[in-house]
Amino acid sequence: MSALDRLAATIDARKGADPASSWTAKLLSQGPEKAAEKFGEEAVEAVIEAVRGDRERLTAEAADVLYHLLVMLAARDLTLSDVLTELERREGVSGIDEKAART
Template sequence: MLTGAAMTSPTGPAILADLYTVIAGRKGADPDTSYTARLFAKGRGKIVNKMGEEAFEVAVAALSEGPDRVVSESADLLYHLTVLWADTGVTPDQVWAELAQRFGTSGIDEKAARKG
C-alpha cells in the first residue's frame, strides 16, 4: 500500500494520523500507480464496499482464523476506514474527539442520548 525507502513508519496511534495524510495526498493521483488513488477514482461506493468487506474479514478471522489473522485483517480495515474518512472529509482528530466525548459514558446512556 504505502512504500518507499524515504518513508518511515511511526508507531502506536500516531500511525493513523500519518496514514491519513498519505491517503489524503493520493486523492487525484494516478490510479494506475496507486491503489489508494484507484479507490478514490472508483468512488465512495467502492470505498464503502471494500471497508465492509474488510470488516467482515475481521469477524471471520476472529471466529475461525486466530489472532494473527485478526491483526492482519484489522490493519486492512483501518486502512480502508481511513480512505473513507479522507473521502468524506472526516479527520482522525474528529473521530478521536468523539471518542473522548463518549469516554466514561455508559454505552446504553450514549445510545439513548442519540435517539433523543
C-alpha cells in the same frame, strides 16, 4: 505521530493522485460507495478471522479494516481527527447512555 496518524496523512496526500500509481488513489477515484464496499468486505474478513481464532490473520485483517476505514472517511471528507474528537466527546459516558442519547 502514531502509525495511524501517518497512514491518515498518506491517504490524504493520495487524494487526487493518479489512480494508476496508487491503490488509495484508485479507491478514492471510484467514489465513496466503492470505499464503503471495500471497508465492508474487510470488516467481514476480520469477523471471520476473529471467529476462527487465528491471531496472526486477525491482526492482518484488522490492519486492513483500519486502512479501509480511513479511506472511506477520506472519500466523504472526514478525517481521523474528526473521529477522535467524537470519541473524546463520548469519553466517560456510559455506552448505554450514549446510545440512548442518539437521535
